[in-house]
Amino acid sequence: MNRKPSREATSAWARLVRVQQSLQSAVERDLKAAGYPPLAWYDALLELSRAPRGELRPVELEKQMLMPQYSTSRLVDRLVEAGFVERKTCPVDGRGQFAAITPTGRNMQKRMWETYAAAIERHVGSKLTCKEAAGLHDLLGKLA
Amino acid sequence: MNRKPSREATSAWARLVRVQQSLQSAVERDLKAAGYPPLAWYDALLELSRAPRGELRPVELEKQMLMPQYSTSRLVDRLVEAGFVERKTCPVDGRGQFAAITPTGRNMQKRMWETYAAAIERHVGSKLTCKEAAGLHDLLGKLA
DNA sequence: TGGATGTAAATGCAGTTGCATTCAGATGTC
DNA sequence: GACATCTGAATGCAACTGCATTTACATCCA
Numbered sequence: 001m002n003r004k005p006s007r008e009a010t011s012a013w014a015r016l017v018r019v020q021q022s023l024q025s026a027v028e029r030d031l032k033a034a035g036y037p038p039l040a041w042y043d044a045l046l047e048l049s050r051a052p053r054g055e056l057r058p059v060e061l062e063k064q065m066l067m068p069q070y071s072t073s074r075l076v077d078r079l080v081e082a083g084f085v086e087r088k089t090c091p092v093d094g095r096g097q098f099a100a101i102t103p104t105g106r107n108m109q110k111r112m113w114e115t116y117a118a119a120i121e122r123h124v125g126s127k128l129t130c131k132e133a134a135g136l137h138d139l140l141g142k143l144a
Numbered sequence: 145m146n147r148k149p150s151r152e153a154t155s156a157w158a159r160l161v162r163v164q165q166s167l168q169s170a171v172e173r174d175l176k177a178a179g180y181p182p183l184a185w186y187d188a189l190l191e192l193s194r195a196p197r198g199e200l201r202p203v204e205l206e207k208q209m210l211m212p213q214y215s216t217s218r219l220v221d222r223l224v225e226a227g228f229v230e231r232k233t234c235p236v237d238g239r240g241q242f243a244a245i246t247p248t249g250r251n252m253q254k255r256m257w258e259t260y261a262a263a264i265e266r267h268v269g270s271k272l273t274c275k276e277a278a279g280l281h282d283l284l285g286k287l288a
Numbered sequence: 289t290g291g292a293t294g295t296a297a298a299t300g301c302a303g304t305t306g307c308a309t310t311c312a313g314a315t316g317t318c
Numbered sequence: 319g320a321c322a323t324c325t326g327a328a329t330g331c332a333a334c335t336g337c338a339t340t341t342a343c344a345t346c347c348a
Contacts, residue, residue, distance in 0.1 A: 003262045008277035009269035010261075013167075015284040016268075020164035022210055023157075023287060059296060066166055071335070073297060095296040095343045117154075118147045124160075125153035127286050133152035136283045140159045142271050143167060203326060215305075217328060239313045239326045 023123050030119040036112050037082070040065075044075055045084060045109035048101040055088065055100035084108055167267050174263040180256050181226070184209075188219055189228060189253035192245040199232065199244035228252055 005013070028039055036042075047064045048054055056064075062072040076099045079085035084105030090096035101109075128136065149157070172183055180186075191208045192198055200208075206216040220243050223229035228249030234240035245253075272280065 125149035
Protein backbone atom coordinates (compact mmCIF):
# COMPACT_ATOMS: atom_id res chain seq x y z
CA MET A 1 0.00 0.00 0.00
CA ASN A 2 1.56 3.20 -1.25
CA ARG A 3 1.59 6.01 1.28
CA LYS A 4 2.63 8.93 -0.90
CA PRO A 5 0.22 10.50 -3.35
CA SER A 6 1.46 11.60 -6.76
CA ARG A 7 1.88 15.27 -7.44
CA GLU A 8 -1.16 15.04 -9.71
CA ALA A 9 -3.32 13.48 -7.04
CA THR A 10 -2.24 16.05 -4.50
CA SER A 11 -3.01 19.00 -6.66
CA ALA A 12 -6.32 17.53 -7.78
CA TRP A 13 -7.21 17.11 -4.12
CA ALA A 14 -6.13 20.61 -3.19
CA ARG A 15 -8.14 22.10 -5.98
CA LEU A 16 -11.13 19.93 -5.22
CA VAL A 17 -11.22 21.28 -1.69
CA ARG A 18 -10.86 24.92 -2.65
CA VAL A 19 -13.16 24.91 -5.60
CA GLN A 20 -15.92 23.02 -3.88
CA GLN A 21 -15.65 25.31 -0.89
CA SER A 22 -15.92 28.46 -2.87
CA LEU A 23 -18.70 27.17 -5.11
CA GLN A 24 -20.67 25.96 -2.16
CA SER A 25 -20.42 29.25 -0.38
CA ALA A 26 -21.36 31.10 -3.56
CA VAL A 27 -24.45 28.97 -3.92
CA GLU A 28 -25.37 29.41 -0.27
CA ARG A 29 -24.94 33.13 -0.70
CA ASP A 30 -27.29 33.15 -3.68
CA LEU A 31 -29.93 31.25 -1.75
CA LYS A 32 -29.65 33.50 1.24
CA ALA A 33 -29.75 36.59 -0.93
CA ALA A 34 -33.05 35.36 -2.35
CA GLY A 35 -34.35 34.99 1.20
CA TYR A 36 -34.24 31.20 1.28
CA PRO A 37 -32.99 28.76 3.89
CA PRO A 38 -29.67 26.92 3.52
CA LEU A 39 -28.87 24.23 1.01
CA ALA A 40 -29.20 21.45 3.57
CA TRP A 41 -32.88 22.31 3.94
CA TYR A 42 -33.31 22.04 0.22
CA ASP A 43 -31.61 18.67 0.11
CA ALA A 44 -33.78 17.32 2.87
CA LEU A 45 -36.97 18.66 1.30
CA LEU A 46 -35.96 17.20 -2.04
CA GLU A 47 -35.32 13.76 -0.57
CA LEU A 48 -38.63 13.84 1.22
CA SER A 49 -40.54 15.09 -1.79
CA ARG A 50 -39.18 12.21 -3.85
CA ALA A 51 -39.94 9.55 -1.28
CA PRO A 52 -43.17 7.55 -1.46
CA ARG A 53 -45.95 9.52 0.24
CA GLY A 54 -43.40 12.29 0.86
CA GLU A 55 -42.11 10.68 4.00
CA LEU A 56 -38.95 9.00 5.25
CA ARG A 57 -37.69 7.61 8.50
CA PRO A 58 -35.06 9.94 9.88
CA VAL A 59 -32.65 7.05 9.69
CA GLU A 60 -33.20 6.87 5.92
CA LEU A 61 -32.82 10.56 5.49
CA GLU A 62 -29.59 10.40 7.37
CA LYS A 63 -28.23 7.76 4.99
CA GLN A 64 -29.30 9.72 1.93
CA MET A 65 -27.73 12.88 3.16
CA LEU A 66 -24.59 11.38 4.68
CA MET A 67 -25.21 13.21 7.91
CA PRO A 68 -24.66 12.11 11.47
CA GLN A 69 -27.73 11.00 13.37
CA TYR A 70 -28.01 13.95 15.73
CA SER A 71 -27.59 16.32 12.86
CA THR A 72 -30.58 14.86 11.06
CA SER A 73 -32.59 14.94 14.23
CA ARG A 74 -31.97 18.64 14.60
CA LEU A 75 -32.48 19.44 10.96
CA VAL A 76 -35.89 17.80 11.17
CA ASP A 77 -36.59 19.87 14.29
CA ARG A 78 -35.96 23.05 12.34
CA LEU A 79 -37.97 21.93 9.34
CA VAL A 80 -40.85 21.08 11.63
CA GLU A 81 -40.57 24.40 13.34
CA ALA A 82 -40.66 26.13 9.98
CA GLY A 83 -43.76 24.16 8.99
CA PHE A 84 -42.10 22.32 6.11
CA VAL A 85 -42.18 18.91 7.70
CA GLU A 86 -44.34 17.00 10.15
CA ARG A 87 -43.29 14.20 12.43
CA LYS A 88 -45.53 11.16 12.35
CA THR A 89 -45.35 8.14 14.55
CA CYS A 90 -44.30 4.94 12.89
CA PRO A 91 -46.94 2.23 13.16
CA VAL A 92 -44.56 -0.72 12.80
CA ASP A 93 -41.78 0.42 15.10
CA GLY A 94 -42.46 2.26 18.32
CA ARG A 95 -38.98 3.75 18.43
CA GLY A 96 -39.24 5.16 14.99
CA GLN A 97 -41.12 7.94 13.29
CA PHE A 98 -41.60 9.44 9.90
CA ALA A 99 -40.67 12.88 8.73
CA ALA A 100 -43.30 13.90 6.20
CA ILE A 101 -43.07 16.91 3.93
CA THR A 102 -46.02 19.30 4.11
CA PRO A 103 -47.58 21.12 1.16
CA THR A 104 -45.79 24.26 2.32
CA GLY A 105 -42.58 22.27 2.32
CA ARG A 106 -43.15 21.03 -1.23
CA ASN A 107 -43.84 24.52 -2.30
CA MET A 108 -40.68 25.85 -0.69
CA GLN A 109 -38.63 23.11 -2.33
CA LYS A 110 -39.97 24.06 -5.74
CA ARG A 111 -39.41 27.73 -5.22
CA MET A 112 -35.90 27.19 -3.96
CA TRP A 113 -35.11 25.18 -7.06
CA GLU A 114 -35.60 28.27 -9.21
CA THR A 115 -32.84 30.05 -7.40
CA TYR A 116 -30.71 26.98 -6.88
CA ALA A 117 -30.83 26.05 -10.56
CA ALA A 118 -29.82 29.55 -11.54
CA ALA A 119 -26.92 29.37 -9.09
CA ILE A 120 -25.75 26.04 -10.50
CA GLU A 121 -25.92 27.45 -13.99
CA ARG A 122 -24.05 30.59 -13.02
CA HIS A 123 -21.31 28.91 -11.03
CA VAL A 124 -20.97 25.59 -12.83
CA GLY A 125 -22.98 25.22 -16.00
CA SER A 126 -21.76 28.38 -17.63
CA LYS A 127 -18.14 27.40 -17.09
CA LEU A 128 -18.17 23.93 -18.58
CA THR A 129 -19.32 22.43 -21.84
CA CYS A 130 -21.69 19.50 -21.52
CA LYS A 131 -18.84 17.15 -22.36
CA GLU A 132 -16.67 18.66 -19.69
CA ALA A 133 -19.43 18.45 -17.13
CA ALA A 134 -19.97 14.81 -18.01
CA GLY A 135 -16.23 14.20 -17.72
CA LEU A 136 -16.13 15.82 -14.32
CA HIS A 137 -19.07 13.71 -13.21
CA ASP A 138 -17.24 10.58 -14.33
CA LEU A 139 -13.97 11.42 -12.68
CA LEU A 140 -15.71 12.26 -9.43
CA GLY A 141 -17.53 8.97 -9.72
CA LYS A 142 -14.24 7.14 -9.48
CA LEU A 143 -13.61 8.79 -6.14
CA ALA A 144 -16.91 7.83 -4.60
CA MET B 145 -27.85 34.72 -19.51
CA ASN B 146 -29.20 31.18 -19.27
CA ARG B 147 -30.88 30.34 -16.01
CA LYS B 148 -31.24 26.57 -16.31
CA PRO B 149 -28.25 24.29 -15.96
CA SER B 150 -27.91 21.28 -18.24
CA ARG B 151 -28.52 17.85 -16.83
CA GLU B 152 -24.79 17.23 -17.06
CA ALA B 153 -23.92 20.34 -15.10
CA THR B 154 -26.47 19.51 -12.45
CA SER B 155 -25.24 16.02 -11.89
CA ALA B 156 -21.62 17.10 -11.91
CA TRP B 157 -22.49 19.64 -9.24
CA ALA B 158 -24.44 17.15 -7.15
CA ARG B 159 -21.62 14.69 -7.27
CA LEU B 160 -19.04 17.34 -6.55
CA VAL B 161 -20.82 18.24 -3.36
CA ARG B 162 -21.28 14.70 -2.14
CA VAL B 163 -17.87 13.40 -3.07
CA GLN B 164 -16.00 16.32 -1.66
CA GLN B 165 -18.01 16.12 1.52
CA SER B 166 -17.32 12.48 2.09
CA LEU B 167 -13.66 12.72 1.15
CA GLN B 168 -13.15 15.67 3.40
CA SER B 169 -14.71 13.96 6.34
CA ALA B 170 -12.68 10.82 5.66
CA VAL B 171 -9.49 12.86 5.67
CA GLU B 172 -10.49 14.68 8.83
CA ARG B 173 -11.22 11.35 10.44
CA ASP B 174 -7.78 10.05 9.53
CA LEU B 175 -6.12 13.11 11.01
CA LYS B 176 -8.12 12.92 14.17
CA ALA B 177 -7.48 9.20 14.49
CA ALA B 178 -3.76 9.94 14.38
CA GLY B 179 -4.22 12.45 17.20
CA TYR B 180 -3.80 15.54 15.06
CA PRO B 181 -5.74 18.79 14.86
CA PRO B 182 -8.15 19.53 12.02
CA LEU B 183 -7.24 20.17 8.41
CA ALA B 184 -7.74 23.91 8.75
CA TRP B 185 -4.86 24.03 11.20
CA TYR B 186 -2.67 22.23 8.72
CA ASP B 187 -3.60 24.63 5.94
CA ALA B 188 -2.81 27.62 8.06
CA LEU B 189 0.49 26.18 9.26
CA LEU B 190 1.42 25.32 5.69
CA GLU B 191 0.69 28.83 4.44
CA LEU B 192 2.70 30.33 7.24
CA SER B 193 5.60 27.94 6.80
CA ARG B 194 5.83 28.88 3.14
CA ALA B 195 5.68 32.61 3.74
CA PRO B 196 8.86 34.67 3.98
CA ARG B 197 10.17 34.48 7.57
CA GLY B 198 7.25 32.17 8.35
CA GLU B 199 4.87 35.02 8.97
CA LEU B 200 1.80 36.55 7.40
CA ARG B 201 -0.62 39.30 8.20
CA PRO B 202 -3.92 37.76 9.24
CA VAL B 203 -5.48 39.59 6.35
CA GLU B 204 -3.18 37.72 3.96
CA LEU B 205 -3.87 34.41 5.59
CA GLU B 206 -7.53 35.06 5.25
CA LYS B 207 -7.19 35.64 1.52
CA GLN B 208 -5.10 32.51 1.04
CA MET B 209 -7.53 30.36 2.94
CA LEU B 210 -10.75 31.93 1.64
CA MET B 211 -12.02 32.35 5.16
CA PRO B 212 -14.03 35.14 6.71
CA GLN B 213 -12.11 37.60 8.80
CA TYR B 214 -13.42 36.58 12.18
CA SER B 215 -12.76 32.99 11.39
CA THR B 216 -9.10 33.66 10.74
CA SER B 217 -8.88 35.71 13.87
CA ARG B 218 -10.14 32.82 15.93
CA LEU B 219 -8.09 30.21 14.16
CA VAL B 220 -4.99 32.24 14.95
CA ASP B 221 -6.19 32.42 18.58
CA ARG B 222 -6.26 28.65 18.77
CA LEU B 223 -2.95 28.21 17.03
CA VAL B 224 -1.40 30.68 19.44
CA GLU B 225 -2.95 28.90 22.37
CA ALA B 226 -1.54 25.62 21.10
CA GLY B 227 1.91 27.16 20.76
CA PHE B 228 2.12 26.76 16.99
CA VAL B 229 1.95 30.45 16.17
CA GLU B 230 2.94 33.72 17.77
CA ARG B 231 1.38 37.10 17.23
CA LYS B 232 3.81 39.90 16.50
CA THR B 233 3.06 43.56 16.21
CA CYS B 234 3.41 45.03 12.75
CA PRO B 235 5.95 47.85 12.64
CA VAL B 236 4.50 49.63 9.62
CA ASP B 237 0.82 49.51 10.52
CA GLY B 238 -0.36 49.96 14.06
CA ARG B 239 -3.66 48.23 13.41
CA GLY B 240 -2.01 45.18 11.95
CA GLN B 241 0.01 42.29 13.25
CA PHE B 242 1.84 39.25 12.04
CA ALA B 243 1.06 35.66 12.75
CA ALA B 244 4.39 33.84 12.84
CA ILE B 245 4.81 30.09 12.89
CA THR B 246 6.92 28.73 15.75
CA PRO B 247 9.41 25.84 15.51
CA THR B 248 6.83 23.66 17.25
CA GLY B 249 4.35 24.75 14.62
CA ARG B 250 6.68 23.87 11.77
CA ASN B 251 7.27 20.54 13.34
CA MET B 252 3.56 19.84 13.71
CA GLN B 253 2.97 20.80 10.08
CA LYS B 254 5.61 18.31 8.93
CA ARG B 255 4.31 15.54 11.11
CA MET B 256 0.74 16.13 10.00
CA TRP B 257 1.84 15.89 6.42
CA GLU B 258 2.79 12.24 6.91
CA THR B 259 -0.74 11.37 7.86
CA TYR B 260 -2.35 13.80 5.48
CA ALA B 261 -0.36 12.52 2.52
CA ALA B 262 -1.33 8.96 3.34
CA ALA B 263 -4.96 10.01 3.54
CA ILE B 264 -4.80 11.73 0.17
CA GLU B 265 -3.24 8.66 -1.33
CA ARG B 266 -5.80 6.37 0.23
CA HIS B 267 -8.86 8.41 -0.66
CA VAL B 268 -7.79 10.03 -3.93
CA GLY B 269 -4.48 8.86 -5.34
CA SER B 270 -5.27 5.19 -5.24
CA LYS B 271 -8.51 5.73 -7.12
CA LEU B 272 -7.24 7.70 -10.09
CA THR B 273 -4.45 7.27 -12.59
CA CYS B 274 -2.10 10.22 -12.92
CA LYS B 275 -3.82 11.19 -16.14
CA GLU B 276 -7.20 11.13 -14.51
CA ALA B 277 -5.97 13.18 -11.58
CA ALA B 278 -4.52 15.72 -13.98
CA GLY B 279 -7.80 15.79 -15.88
CA LEU B 280 -9.75 16.37 -12.71
CA HIS B 281 -7.40 19.16 -11.78
CA ASP B 282 -7.96 20.79 -15.15
CA LEU B 283 -11.71 20.51 -15.09
CA LEU B 284 -11.85 21.93 -11.59
CA GLY B 285 -9.61 24.72 -12.77
CA LYS B 286 -12.29 25.83 -15.19
CA LEU B 287 -14.67 26.27 -12.30
CA ALA B 288 -12.37 28.44 -10.23
C1' DT C 289 -40.76 -15.01 30.30
C1' DG C 290 -36.96 -12.18 31.25
C1' DG C 291 -32.42 -10.48 30.96
C1' DA C 292 -28.76 -9.12 27.54
C1' DT C 293 -27.94 -6.82 23.53
C1' DG C 294 -29.13 -3.87 19.63
C1' DT C 295 -31.26 0.11 17.25
C1' DA C 296 -34.05 4.74 16.59
C1' DA C 297 -34.12 9.14 18.13
C1' DA C 298 -33.32 13.04 21.44
C1' DT C 299 -30.48 15.88 24.33
C1' DG C 300 -26.89 18.25 27.65
C1' DC C 301 -22.73 20.28 27.13
C1' DA C 302 -18.69 22.23 25.25
C1' DG C 303 -16.67 24.04 21.27
C1' DT C 304 -17.35 26.48 16.82
C1' DT C 305 -19.49 29.49 13.44
C1' DG C 306 -21.94 33.54 11.45
C1' DC C 307 -23.35 38.05 11.96
C1' DA C 308 -23.09 42.54 13.40
C1' DT C 309 -20.71 45.61 15.92
C1' DT C 310 -16.81 47.72 18.07
C1' DC C 311 -12.29 49.43 18.54
C1' DA C 312 -7.99 51.25 17.05
C1' DG C 313 -5.25 53.11 13.88
C1' DA C 314 -4.62 54.85 8.73
C1' DT C 315 -5.80 57.85 4.99
C1' DG C 316 -7.84 61.45 2.42
C1' DT C 317 -9.84 66.21 2.10
C1' DC C 318 -10.62 70.66 3.15
C1' DG D 319 -4.89 70.06 12.07
C1' DA D 320 -9.78 68.35 12.20
C1' DC D 321 -13.29 65.60 10.46
C1' DA D 322 -15.12 61.97 7.67
C1' DT D 323 -14.09 57.70 5.77
C1' DC D 324 -11.69 53.37 5.36
C1' DT D 325 -9.23 49.20 6.91
C1' DG D 326 -7.29 45.47 10.16
C1' DA D 327 -8.56 42.91 13.84
C1' DA D 328 -11.39 41.44 17.99
C1' DT D 329 -15.68 40.25 20.25
C1' DG D 330 -20.73 39.58 22.21
C1' DC D 331 -24.36 36.96 21.05
C1' DA D 332 -27.26 33.60 18.95
C1' DA D 333 -27.31 29.62 16.15
C1' DC D 334 -25.15 25.37 14.98
C1' DT D 335 -22.06 21.17 15.47
C1' DG D 336 -19.75 17.21 17.56
C1' DC D 337 -19.56 14.08 21.09
C1' DA D 338 -21.23 11.26 24.55
C1' DT D 339 -25.04 9.82 26.83
C1' DT D 340 -29.86 8.83 27.61
C1' DT D 341 -34.42 7.16 26.65
C1' DA D 342 -37.44 4.18 24.61
C1' DC D 343 -38.56 0.40 22.18
C1' DA D 344 -37.10 -4.24 19.56
C1' DT D 345 -34.95 -8.46 19.17
C1' DC D 346 -32.60 -12.44 20.52
C1' DC D 347 -32.02 -16.45 23.07
C1' DA D 348 -31.62 -19.36 27.22
